[in-house]
Every structure is written in C-alpha cells, then in structure tokens.
Amino acid sequence: MGKVRNILQGKGHAVYSIRPDNTVFEALQMLVDRNVGALTVVDEDDRFLGIFSERDYARRVILKGRASKETLIREIMTERPITVTEDDSIEDCMVKMTDKRIRHxxxxxxxxxxxxxxxxxxxxxxxxxxxRHIITSLECYITGTHT
Known part of the structure; x- marks a missing residue:
C-alpha cells in the first residue's frame, strides 16, 4: 500500500488556513468558498496551531448556542490534532481516522x-x-495481454 506522500503528489500540498482570531463565520465562509470540510489554523508566522472542521462548528458552536459571528476560531478549534508524516502508510491513516473518528x-x-x-x-x-490498478494488472497477466 502507498504512503501519504503518494496522496500529496496527486492532490498537491496546498492547504487552506485561517488565523485563530478570525471568526467562526469567516471560517465557514471559507469552507463554502473552497468546498472543503476543514481548515488548518496557523498563527501570523504560519506556525501550525490546530484544525477547524465542520464537526467543531456543530459541536462547539451550534449545540452550545453560540453565535458564529462573535465566536473566534481559537475558542473552538481542535488544538494538537492527530497528525501524520509523508512516510506514514495509507493503511495507518485509515486506522487512525477510523479509531479516532476523524475525517482530516x-x-x-x-x-x-x-x-x-x-x-x-x-x-x-x-x-x-x-x-483498480492491481485488478487491471492481474487481468492482463491472466489473459497474457500485459505489456
């Protein structure tokens, strides 16, 4: 199985980020504009601080009766989220995501x-x-049409 670097080679390293002093409303607008489910939170020196996701919004704003235009990202973001490196296997990522019930x-x-x-x-x-690649390769091998 592949590594995280294989995914990043295909999709790129671009990450959408927001600052901790932005409002939740601004973050939600960015999620919609970028059609993504999470944003990384970085400080003014682009140091990684945490992550903000749709789940954070649902659990820490909506269900608590807070106002998205008044609540700051720093108040509800997930600090110190689980991370991976480019050398981690896709299988390990799947296990982490499943065990911890996280999507990013x-x-x-x-x-x-x-x-x-x-x-x-x-x-x-x-x-x-x-x-799909493995199946195609096996079909070609079995039928003798491999190149």
Missing part, C-alpha cells in the same frame, strides 16, 4: 511544520485507484 489529518514534516492535509475522501480515492 494534517501532514507535518520532521520539524512539525504543516506541509499538507489529507481527508478520508483522499484516502478512499487512493485505495480505490490502487485496487
């Missing part, structure tokens, strides 16, 4: 700097594409 994994380098973000959708897509 920030990817960090050896120094803890943010270098990417993968979602459960990225992992599932990689696995399906990998399995």
């Amino acid at each position: 994994l920030p990817v960090t380098d050896a120094q803890g700097r943010l270098i990417g973000l993968i979602s459960i959708g990225d992992v599932v897509k990689f696995i399906i594409d990998d399995q």
